[in-house]
Amino acid sequence: MTHTSRIPSSPPSHGWDIHCHTVFSDGTETPETLVDQARALSLDGVGISDHDTTAGWQHAEQAAHEAGMPLLRGTEITADDEGISVHMLAFQYDPRSRHICELFERTRASRLERTKRMVALLAQDYPISWNSVLEQVREGEQTTIGRPHIADALVAAGVYENRSAAFADAVSATSKYYIPTPSPTTHQVVKAVGEAGGVSIVAHAGDLSRNRSLISDAQLEALIDEGLDGLEVWHRGNPPEQRERLLALARAHGLLVTGGSDWHGKGKPNRLGENLTDDDTVDEIVRRGAIPLWR
Ligand SMILES: [Zn+2]
Ligand SMILES: [Zn+2]
Incomplete structure (x- = not known):
């Protein structure tokens, strides 16, 4: 695996922010603002990755084209792995694929x-x-x-x-009225994204604030066997020891290593561009994907 040798041990200082949310999920800003701000920061490119939808892609495409900013098209899919909530970034898949459409439809x-x-x-x-x-x-x-x-x-x-x-109070996740959000399994997501020709990456797998227990190495290795492409290492939720753990897994299995801000506009303190994916890794995502890089 040629990619393994390129896995860096520290976050890239320039590149792309490929983990960004807009008003098409729970962000506060439009795709147009995302692209404008990415350009103002002189990022090499930007990725849209709203939750469980491609609804913002067209707006992002239009804005990116006008701004001359290359665009990675993606979605952050909420999944379940034996009771652990896992966020999975899917990039460059064919949005008309029956497999992915059925997955979103069932979830909805x-x-x-x-x-x-x-x-x-x-x-x-x-x-x-x-x-x-x-x-x-x-x-x-x-x-x-x-x-x-x-x-x-x-x-x-x-x-x-x-x-x-x-x-x-009444709407809280600890209230007696609460019912957990149904999600596809991580295995179903890897399969559907693969069938749609896309690239699948587990987002912020080391973020202890999201789960009482994290997805284990064994669980990740099962997904790698099924075709998982990479791990998001450079993310504010992953503490240093988790970054080491994820990097070790990535090296052992020749995975893609990505970074992203998880920008939500004013919805979260995360700053656009605070974590990045290097250009080589973006090239590899595009090479593996089913749709061309949008320019
Ligand atoms: Zn997430
Ligand atoms: Zn996110």
């Missing part, structure tokens, strides 16, 4: 079902209904209806002052 349907069940539970004690939750959805069809909309319906009904207050 089961999440909708889950949100309806939560609303039914809450409606026993609070003045809300499925219709009053639907009234809070402004972003249209492509948005997954979830806890933020339930919270907004409770605010509209006068139960809480604001969304945060609802999240701190």
Whole structure:
């Protein structure tokens, strides 16, 4: 594996930020702003990776073309691996692939079902209904209806002052009304992304703030056997000892090593470009992918 020899032991000082969220998931800024800010920072290129959707790709393509900024097209897919929530970055896959469309469709349907069940539970004690939750959805069809909309319906009904207050109480993940978000397994994601001709990378696998226990080496190695392409090492959530662990795995298996800011605009403190992926690795992602690099 020729790529192994190129795995660096420290984060790149220039390159691409390929882990960025926009208003098409839970970011606060548009793809146009993402591209403008990436250009202002003189990044070599930028990647869009909204949660469980390709809805922002067209806007990003338009903006990137106008700004002359190369664009990697991706999605951050929430998956489950034996009870551990795992985020998986998928890049350069064919968005029309039946496999990936079915994966997103199944996830959307089961999440909708889950949100309806939560609303039914809450409606026993609070003045809300499925219709009053639907009234809070402004972003249209492509948005997954979830806890933020339930919270907004409770605010509209006068139960809480604001969304945060609802999240701190009835809508909280520890409340008795909570039902976990259904997700595909990591194995299903690696398979579907592979079938769609894309590149799959486990995001921030060493981030202890997300899970009581992290995805193990053995779990990662099972995914590597199934075709996982890489690991996101350069991410603010991965502490130094986890970066070492992930780098060792990457070296042992010839994986791609990526970095990204996990930018959410004003939604998180993460600064665009604070972590990067080097140009060689981006070239390799493009080489493996099903769609051309967008310029
Ligand atoms: Zn994530
Ligand atoms: Zn993210």
